[in-house]
Amino acid sequence: MTYGLGLFLDDGLVITTDTRTNAGVDHVATVRKLNLFQRPGQSIMMLASAGNLATTQAVATLLEQRSSHAGHPHNLFEAPTMFDAANMVGGVLREVMMANADYVKGYGDPSASMLFGGQIAGAGHCLFLIYSAGNFIQATADTCFLQVGELKYGKPILDRAFRYGTTSMADAVKLSLLSFDATVRSNLSVAPPFDMICYRADSLEAVQIRRFEKQDAYYSDVRRSYSRSLRETVANLPVVDWPGVI
């Protein structure tokens, strides 16, 4: 299992994935699940994957190969819009699923889902969630975060605290780490290190992946401070009026 999270801010994107891959308890490894397609000044695109690793790696590799071939219908750098680029990703995902799903089904789930975000010069930044079927939805001011994989544990803190137009990128980084920390505490199949990308809208500058190891000082600080504050917050909430019980 994976957890992948994309936050859509008015001034950028924060995309995070864990790096745990497993095919049973005796085969646990660390794998990068983020892929970058960038030509600074022209287009910056990021792909985060969850699901069957053979499927997601095949999609990423095919996109890389085809994006270096001028004129290829799946060349991401020739996509006129991010919508068209997302359509290419969905198309390659369909192709890989068509080629492999029937062979794989007997052994496990061949499906995958992806977060795809970025910006092409001349238009705004966007974020998509691409389903295993190859169709996709787009983040908006109302639906301002998208998740793939093991998403339930990390959702409540985002529902409560992440707001498009209000949350800064610095706070989006904190919320992303806290959302991952909530997941890690509850599900063994999601684990640090986490890989994170922050993209500042309209910069069209190349992004870099920042890796947060389990012992990362900032990550440790954030989760410890947060747990302490949360316990204080609960202690300071009003006490229920329940005569004879409390």
Next chain:
Amino acid sequence: MTYGLGLFLDDGLVITTDTRTNAGVDHVATVRKLNLFQRPGQSIMMLASAGNLATTQAVATLLEQRSSHAGHPHNLFEAPTMFDAANMVGGVLREVMMANADYVKGYGDPSASMLFGGQIAGAGHCLFLIYSAGNFIQATADTCFLQVGELKYGKPILDRAFRYGTTSMADAVKLSLLSFDATVRSNLSVAPPFDMICYRADSLEAVQIRRFEKQDAYYSDVRRSYSRSLRETVANLPVVDWPGVI
């Protein structure tokens, strides 16, 4: 879907369920999912159910009927220990599943799981999670909360803030409501009103179900105060050191 939560405190129990039952979007109703079996001074037992409503209601009704028949092997009031009583609940659940599962499977999931807690005079209070297979686990100081149904959204706040031996019953009520609120925000199939029981260990006094409606003043106050504090907490966390990005 349901969400049921049992908190095991050193000085008592707090058990909560939602009341939403649905068999598709066009058939949504409110149903009490808590059943009480109590003889003050002698034994106080509480049963909270999740899963197929026909299954859980049959189990509760059979236990009620049999617990009024002296000498019946499923008379909860004649169980020497809470472990034996949990075994009776598991046994009746097996019986109902054996009788119905094959007929029901074609239409939907016949399974159910239950939280069963309480105290019998002369021994300590306990809390069990009874699986659809009729077997069960018991809450301990380490595993001090048990959940049934749609449990993921409401788990992180408990992982962070609920501690056996530290959390008071007043704070356990707050945490239960916040755990439910996190679930309600994310899953349409769990909804208020919530039914809650607080049992004070060694009192052996009859407990009463307190219903928290959606507009309940205390519930509204807790969730609003909590969301505000949480946003302040996040704002006050340290900012990541990420030159050129933040």
